[in-house]
Amino acid sequence: MATVPRDAIAPTVSAAKLTALQQAVADFDHEQLIWSSGYLAGLAGSTAPRTSLNSLQAIAPANIESSRNADQWHVFYASETSNSRNIAERLAANAAAVGLTAAVQDLRDVRPKLLKNIKNAVFVLATHGIGEPPEGSEPFFEFWMSDKAPRLEGLNFSVLALGDSSYADFCEIGRTFDARLKALGATSVVDRTDCDLDFEIPSTIWTNQVVELASASATSIEVLQSTHLSAVPDSPAYTKQHPFSAEILARQIITGRDSSKDVRHIELDLEGSGLVYQPGDSLGVVPTNPPQLVEALLEATNFSGDELVAIDGESTSLSNAFTEDKEITALSRPILDAVAARHPRLTSILADRDQFATFLETRQLIDLVQEYSVDWQPQEFIDALRGLTPRLYSIASSLDANPDEAHLTVSVINYEKFGRQHWGSASSFLIGDATHAPVYVEPNENFRLPTDSNTPIIMVGAGTGVAPYRAFVEHRREHGHRGKNWLVFGDRNLSSDFLYQLEWLRYRKDGSLSNLDVAFSRDQDAKLYVQHRLIENGTQIFAWLEQGAHFYVCGDAKHMAADVNAALLAIVKQHSDLSDDDTREYVNELKRTRRYQRDVY
Ligand SMILES: Cc1cc2nc3c(=O)[nH]c(=O)nc-3n(C[C@H](O)[C@H](O)[C@H](O)COP(=O)(O)OP(=O)(O)OC[C@H]3O[C@@H](n4cnc5c(N)ncnc54)[C@H](O)[C@@H]3O)c2cc1C
Numbered sequence: 001m002a003t004v005p006r007d008a009i010a011p012t013v014s015a016a017k018l019t020a021l022q023q024a025v026a027d028f029d030h031e032q033l034i035w036s037s038g039y040l041a042g043l044a045g046s047t048a049p050r051t052s053l054n055s056l057q058a059i060a061p062a063n064i065e066s067s068r069n070a071d072q073w074h075v076f077y078a079s080e081t082s083n084s085r086n087i088a089e090r091l092a093a094n095a096a097a098v099g100l101t102a103a104v105q106d107l108r109d110v111r112p113k114l115l116k117n118i119k120n121a122v123f124v125l126a127t128h129g130i131g132e133p134p135e136g137s138e139p140f141f142e143f144w145m146s147d148k149a150p151r152l153e154g155l156n157f158s159v160l161a162l163g164d165s166s167y168a169d170f171c172e173i174g175r176t177f178d179a180r181l182k183a184l185g186a187t188s189v190v191d192r193t194d195c196d197l198d199f200e201i202p203s204t205i206w207t208n209q210v211v212e213l214a215s216a217s218a219t220s221i222e223v224l225q226s227t228h229l230s231a232v233p234d235s236p237a238y239t240k241q242h243p244f245s246a247e248i249l250a251r252q253i254i255t256g257r258d259s260s261k262d263v264r265h266i267e268l269d270l271e272g273s274g275l276v277y278q279p280g281d282s283l284g285v286v287p288t289n290p291p292q293l294v295e296a297l298l299e300a301t302n303f304s305g306d307e308l309v310a311i312d313g314e315s316t317s318l319s320n321a322f323t324e325d326k327e328i329t330a331l332s333r334p335i336l337d338a339v340a341a342r343h344p345r346l347t348s349i350l351a352d353r354d355q356f357a358t359f360l361e362t363r364q365l366i367d368l369v370q371e372y373s374v375d376w377q378p379q380e381f382i383d384a385l386r387g388l389t390p391r392l393y394s395i396a397s398s399l400d401a402n403p404d405e406a407h408l409t410v411s412v413i414n415y416e417k418f419g420r421q422h423w424g425s426a427s428s429f430l431i432g433d434a435t436h437a438p439v440y441v442e443p444n445e446n447f448r449l450p451t452d453s454n455t456p457i458i459m460v461g462a463g464t465g466v467a468p469y470r471a472f473v474e475h476r477r478e479h480g481h482r483g484k485n486w487l488v489f490g491d492r493n494l495s496s497d498f499l500y501q502l503e504w505l506r507y508r509k510d511g512s513l514s515n516l517d518v519a520f521s522r523d524q525d526a527k528l529y530v531q532h533r534l535i536e537n538g539t540q541i542f543a544w545l546e547q548g549a550h551f552y553v554c555g556d557a558k559h560m561a562a563d564v565n566a567a568l569l570a571i572v573k574q575h576s577d578l579s580d581d582d583t584r585e586y587v588n589e590l591k592r593t594r595r596y597q598r599d600v601y
């Protein structure tokens with residue numbers, strides 16, 4: 001990884017900007033660094049707003065013409081884990097560097113109809129859930145996808161879509177919104193770019209194209225007016241690209257011996273890192289892949305592991321590349337496409353959305369290489385694998401109650417399928433032999449305690465979804481907050497899966513938890529889930545909501561989040577006598593006012 005020597009920077013560049021620059025180029029190889037230096041020099045030289053359009057292959061002349069009247073550029077983002085937000089802010093900073101006005105806005109804070117009144121907009125849009133918009137931005141997309149959406153002939157736009165090609169609905173939100181804007185008559189001035197998790201290079205190219213276009217089409221230079229930008233916090237010292245090596249202090253199994261799951265309580269030491277977090281934040285863990293999986297993969301591919309391969313221009317052994325650099329568990333598009341090129345049967349699976357989704361959900365890389373043999377060259381195989389990406393874990397502790405520590409609740413992925421063993425990368429790493437784990441804090445503004453400490457909260461979680469609630473209650477206890485706390489927890493069996501049972505019972509006894517409801521799905525014949533407990537307690541849930549309670553949901557995105565949402569709608573409808581439309585509006589309003597927040601994965 002490249003680092004810029006601090007003394008090479010003139011004093012006009014603040015530490016925060018230097019860190020941002022270092023983050024942006026952290027994964028660049030030698031060639032890309034040279035290209036970027038030329039690009040930055042070009043920006044510095046462009047004192048006039050009309051820079052060359054030579055590199056803008058994607059922009060048709062008619063489109064440039066139609067954007068000439070524009071002065072302000074609106075940069076919108078929809079983000080959950082801050083990748084899109086960071087790119088949007090970087091774009092605005094680049095635009096400011098060439099004298100353009102650029103306002104950055106989170107789509108959660110935007111009235112949907114605002115689009116009607118603007119001429120130039122760029123969108124950096126992540127996809128979450130199962131092909132869904134990031135939390136809080138749903139009302140914006142619902143409006144523009146609905147029949148109520150007005151025509152947008154006057155709008156010039158471009159979309160950068162962020163996603164993960166290990167999901168069947170890859171970049172779904174960016175792709176569908178781009179198509180919708182075109183259908184409404186808006187003009188795409190820079191072609192949409194779809195980014196996988198290794199988005200640094202494609203997002204930089206897209207950003208450069210947008211800034212060059214904006215610069216070339218501006219009629220006047222204006223000073224930067226966006227107050228939003230000044231609110232951007234300084235980058236922390238330890239980040240995804242520069243994680244802190246935290247000592248692992250404890251790894252305690254918190255599921256019972258008879259449990260079908262293995263869940264660990266992990267404690268990490270943050271002392272000396274300067275890392276701070278708030279209840280609701282996640283910790284990013286940069287894993288090393290499990291050695292037993294590396295062995296199995298080498299065997300399956302008939303490599304010794306000593307073969308030399310190049311990663312970002314640097315030579316390393318294949319075994320090292322599997323261990324430290326590449327994703328060798330979850331499948332993603334590049335490797336699937338490379339294998340499908342030799343196996344037509346796989347091509348037809350990839351072409352069918354549902355078959356593809358099932359394939360991705362049930363198989364890891366080891367299954368793919370066993371099922372579809374390919375006579376790989378080592379470098380060819382490595383090039384088809386995506387870079388190893390960090391995993392996020394909801395922080396299960398309050399920093400104020402546990403200074404210098406972060407606790408996690410980790411469900412260990414270790415299962416047998418197709419006659420072979422499978423492991424998860426980060427969960428295996430956290431419970432393995434390592435004494436330290438590279439970590440960083442991932443803030444989550446979408447999952448926050450109410451600012452008023454007297455406000456009641458309802459916390460709904462299944463399995464490891466209970467983690468942030470441990471942080472919430474610890475924090476409220478530590479600060480003597482008076483707001484009532486209600487936990488609705490679900491898992492499989494009471495005897496083995498009631499995570500942090502003793503703590504919750506103690507909190508219930510000392511009044512830190514005013515209400516505690518549990519749903520153990522496998523303790524009786526009929527399945528019992530958290531949504532059933534909510535419905536049973538509907539009168540009181542609605543009464544709490546009417547008192548201003550905040551409603552949180554954490555854990556399984558696939559089933560629980562949708563079932564709890566349906567239960568919430570049913571409760572509001574039943575206890576309010578509102579119409580269906582007004583019930584939906586009631587729940588949407590909870591979302592808009594940040595009183596209904598979800599952290600689901
Ligand atoms: C905001 C956020 C918060 C999170 N908080 C938590 C938390 O508090 N606790 C927690 O445990 N996790 C949490 N996660 C999930 C976590 O980030 C990891 O995804 C999870 O731990 C798996 O990572 P891994 O590296 O061990 O597995 P990976 O190496 O990512 O392997 C996972 C892959 O294995 C396959 N797989 C797994 N199980 C099966 C199975 N039974 N059958 C078939 N295939 C399977 C799937 O292909 C899956 O993609 C959170 C995620 C997010 C986004």
Ligand SMILES: Cc1cc2nc3c(=O)[nH]c(=O)nc-3n(C[C@H](O)[C@H](O)[C@H](O)COP(=O)(O)O)c2cc1C
Nearest residue numbers: 079080081082083084126129131163164170171601
């Ligand atoms: C819980 C979860 C669900 C996701 N679902 C999808 C999906 O359905 N399709 C997709 O392309 N990407 C999906 N992603 C990947 C994100 O879009 C990707 O991580 C992106 O970089 C996040 O951007 P953000 O940090 O701005 O939120 C998902 C990520 C998470 C954590």
